[in-house]
Amino acid sequence: MKFKFLKQLFSACISLSIVSGITTTVQAAEQIQLIYEDLDLSVSIDSLETFAKEGKITGNLKLFNRFFKPEAMEHLRKLLLAKSSFNQVNTYQLTQTSLVEDLIRQLGKVIQTEPNNNGFYAIRGAVVTAAGNPDGWTLLDVFRAFPTKDIYINGEALLQLKDELAIYFSYQQSAVAAVASESKKEAATQTTLNLSQLPDLKKAGSYRVTKKTILISRDALRQTEEGLASQYQFNADIYLPQNLAKPAPVILISHGFGSLKENFVKLAQHLASYGFIAIIPEHIGSDLQYRRELLQGKLSSALSPIEYIDRPRDLSNVIDYLEQLVANDKSWAKRVNLQQIGVIGDSLGATTVLSIAGAELNIPRLQKVCDTKEIIISAALLLQCQARYLPPSEFSLYDPRIKAVIAAHPLASEIFGPEGMAKIKIPILIAGGNHDIVTPVALEQIHPFIWLQSPNRHLLMYQPGGHFSSSSPSAEYTAKFIPESFVGTNRAATSAYFMGLSIAFMNVYLRNEQNYLPYLSAAYGEASSNDQYRIAQIQSLTPQEIETAYGKKAPILIIPSPIIATAPPRNKTIIEEIKRTGVLKVAYRRDANPFGYIDSQGEWQGYCSVLSNSLASYLQKEFNLKLTPQVVTLPSNLDNRFELVTDNTVHLECGPNTIRDDVAKVSFSLPFFTAGTYFLVPNNQANKIDPNSLSAKTKVGVLANTTAELLANQKYPQATNVTFAQEDGIEKAIQALENRQIDVLIDDGVLLRTQMQEKPSLASGYQLMPQIPLTCEYYGLIVPNDDPQWQNLVNRFLNNQILEQLTNQYFSDGVKNHILATADYCLNLKN
Known part of the structure; x- marks a missing residue:
């Protein structure tokens, strides 16, 4: 033994x-x-x-x-x-x-x-x-x-590693065998197809192609080569078929991590030669330039978590840009069919297109899996784990304008899970290779294919095939040191096959040309196979078929249990109520400058006031209402902000509310703000204060019912806390600090900087410390958790570039720089 x-x-x-x-x-x-x-x-x-x-x-x-x-x-x-x-x-x-x-x-x-x-x-x-x-x-x-002198090998951990590796070898081989078996089984029922008469779609189409480059601007946080930026521009190359008889369908192509748009020129030209308008945007936060900066040691984060949000939005922004062109230029209106839009993505780009097609990010699943003590050796999973550092929010990335999606070699196992993948309802094709060591096919493509609920789903698998089997970049953009076994031994053939299959898939599901369906059949894949490689194309697969091939129970759950439990929807939605009454009810504070405050003239105003009125205008436009809804505002405070939402007194509450998951009956919008907790201390006392350890003599001022109070209780239990109640707690706390009744004040850095900006004596005699925040907070609008339609609308509104406008209006350059530095630390450097 x-x-x-x-x-x-x-x-x-x-x-x-x-x-x-x-x-x-x-x-x-x-x-x-x-x-x-x-x-x-x-x-x-x-x-x-x-x-x-x-x-x-x-x-x-x-x-x-x-x-x-x-x-x-x-x-x-x-x-x-x-x-x-x-x-x-x-x-x-x-x-x-x-x-x-x-x-x-x-x-x-x-x-x-x-x-x-x-x-x-x-x-x-x-x-x-x-x-x-x-x-x-x-x-x-x-x-x-x-x-x-000695290298110690932990035997217990080593056996765990062995079990983990078994998933990537013996189990993966069985999953691949199950796909191959299903392909043969499906092909056996398709003997009536006349495959020999089908045109070869690997050959270029009949349309001549021209290229045009556009520049698109976005107001959003993004990791650029200069660092984290709140505004950026990116290029997109458009490949246009010439002499079209009618407006053409549009296909967006999303490149992978460390790649660039030039790597997909062949695919774009091929699509355009068949009468599609192909567009490749540059994802600047995860492109080749980003990879170079990373390797030069200029960037600390291999992949910024923001990329999982901004990449899908890049694609939506391209569609927005096209809509403006079509609306304002008759020549573009004659060229572009905005009712027929598809997306194709490769690697991280495939994850991107799954998001825009409806797959929902599953942050709770990532947190559960990634924070485990078990050994993780999958680069795909570690890249997905970066997304767990996103604020705890339900990000709405789905774009209903997308009608079909192709995802080649995606990272999909934990970032979406079965819950997220099941949200995709449009036609979808997933491609993978049996020798892919970056995104292992069993976990990242085969399992997610099983999770799909779309009636039109297809799985394409190359044998042998690697992570790059679907792409065919130009030689000048191909890394010379990557071994052939990693790239794929039949890359030229498999990438050509992928291009042809993309034509067939988009013709079927965008143009509704059913005569291209045979190309998507298992029989066509079998007929296209040879001694060098095999093609398996299937439309159905069950966990039982995989376990039969494996010969025993799978080492992991093929369909893991759901993690997120959703609240039952309310009988009448908030949107229905607003349409009926013409009233939008919003609560915000009067003591949280700049979000909501009483100005020197006694007027109640602030960031949240403008945001509320902008939301009302958005509602009128979104639902074509005759009148802009009337905004009815109620004051909130730290004690009643959640109750105002849960008892339906207001439709949302706006303010410096940290997104959290421990408050019953409420949910939060997408983050509209990144903040951090800091000390405010007198300049002449700063060298005596150690943020890592406060003495029992230190008197710490905090506002009641805030995350700052929670931090003080947990991190500095030996210090003496002095609590200031609402509603004018911040003013009283600052007065106590100036009168030396407390030694430090702990609060949100933006709120403190705004107070320093308003009060010259604070700006000259006090400072924030430490340089990096004690905690990272993400603010969201408070909404009820039983109305997903309302939450989705609020999220769409927040994506409508309103936040950048409000930031420019309400914050000085100094405060904006502070906000950006805090966001950079919290989203990238901290983790």
């Missing part, structure tokens, strides 16, 4: 060599210690090196050799000798990014400097050291560079 277990551990060690060979480097270790409960085995680095270079088995390696076939030992030898040419500078910069840090931290649960001590820093340092070898570096170099 012990020998069997030893064999399991050694098998896991070989698996570990695969993973660490991809991600690691080291300094001066002599032996590797494998520890599991009372089992303690060691093998010297010298014996591994002798085995790798000479093929001789010496020392304790003889023990392992007794239990394994020669092929397994030869596999280990090849792994030890496999050489990487990634240079030291790029290696260092890459290991400083959040994605690679996460991968190393996961690996550090297995490879440790001492028992139960994560080996993160040792692994990272070893990788960078080994990469300094100008002739290239191997796993042995990494072992030699490890900073401790």
Whole structure:
């Protein structure tokens, strides 16, 4: 029994060599210690090196050799000798990014400097050291560079890693086999199709194509090469078929992470040659330029969480731009059919198009999965985990103008889950490759395909196929160092097939040309297969079919249990009430400058006042109302803000309300503000205040029922809290600070900066500290949780560029810079 277990551990060690060979480097270790409960085995680095270079088995390696076939030992030898040419500078910069840090931290649960001590820093340092070898570096170099005499392998974590790897190997192979079997089964029922007479859609169409580039401006937060910006511009290339007899359908193409629009020129030209208008926008926060900045060490976040929101909105903005062109230019009106819009995405771009097609981000699922202690080795999952740092809100990214979607190699497993994927109702095609190590096909494409509820769903799978099998970039934009096994051995053929299938899919579901349906059949995929590669195309698959192929119960739930429980909808919606009464009821505060306050003339005004009136105008336009709804405003405070919404006194409450999930019967809109908690202290006392630890003598001022009060109670329990009640609590707290009745005031940085702006004595004699916020807060409008129609409308309104206008109107440049710096820290640097 012990020998069997030893064999399991050694098998896991070989698996570990695969993973660490991809991600690691080291300094001066002599032996590797494998520890599991009372089992303690060691093998010297010298014996591994002798085995790798000479093929001789010496020392304790003889023990392992007794239990394994020669092929397994030869596999280990090849792994030890496999050489990487990634240079030291790029290696260092890459290991400083959040994605690679996460991968190393996961690996550090297995490879440790001492028992139960994560080996993160040792692994990272070893990788960078080994990469300094100008002739290239191997796993042995990494072992030699490890900073401790012994490298400890946690046997329990190693077995977890082995189980995790099993999902990516044996189970994935079974899932792929199930798809192939289903393809043959479906093809057997399609024998009447006359496939030999079908035109070859891989060949270019008959339309001549021209290109036009447009520049689109957006008012929104975005990670750019200059840092986080509140406004930005992006290019989009339009490929136009010439001499059209009637307006053409539009197809938007979304590129992947670290890619760029030029990588999809062939696809765009091919689509345009068949009479489609193809448009490729540049996603500036995750394009090739962003990747270069990342590798140069200029960016801290491998992928900003904002990208999961801004990428779909880029596509919607392109459609908005087209609508303006069609409305204002007759020549464009004759060219563009805005009733027939499709989207195609690749990799992260595929995740983007799934969002705009209706798949909803599932932040609670991500938080549950990503914060687990189990080992995560999937780059796809770690990239998805970035989205868990988004504010806890229900982001509305669906664009009903999209009528069909193709998602090639998407990241879809946890970011959407079954709940999110089931929201897609339009025709959809998902493509994947059986050898994809970036987005493993079983978890990221096959399972999500099963979750779909769309009546028109298709799954395309290449065998063999990799992550890049659907794309065909120009040589100048293709990284030279990527191995063929990673790219895909039949990339030219599979990408050409994908382009042809895209023509058929969009003709069927945008133009309603049913004569193209045979191209989407399993029989066509089987007929297109050859000795070099196979094509499987299916429209149906069940969990039972996968488990039959696997031979036992799947190692993970194919359809995991839902996480989000939604409230039952109300009988009459708020929108119906507003249409009937012509009244929009809003509450906001009178003591939260600039959101709501009483000015020097005694007038009640503020950010929320303008926002409420803008929402009323939006409602009139959205529902074509004869009159703009009357805005009825009620005062709110920290004690009654939720109750005003839950008892239907108002339709929403506006103010500095932190988005949270622990308040019954309410929900929150999309975040309209990012804020942070700070200390306000006298300049002459700043060097005496330590934000990490306040003494028992320190008197801390806080407003009642705020997150600042919660922070003070939790982080500084030894300090003396002085609570100021509403409604003029902020003024009283500042007065107490000036009178030395309290030592520090803790509150929202924007509220404090606004007070400093209004009161010169504060600006000159006091300061905010520390430089980075103590907490990150995301503000949302409070709405009832039983009216999703109202919440979706409010979110659409907030996406309508109103926020940037209000920010420019109500905040000085200094406050705006503070807001932007806080957002950058909270969304990117903190995590």
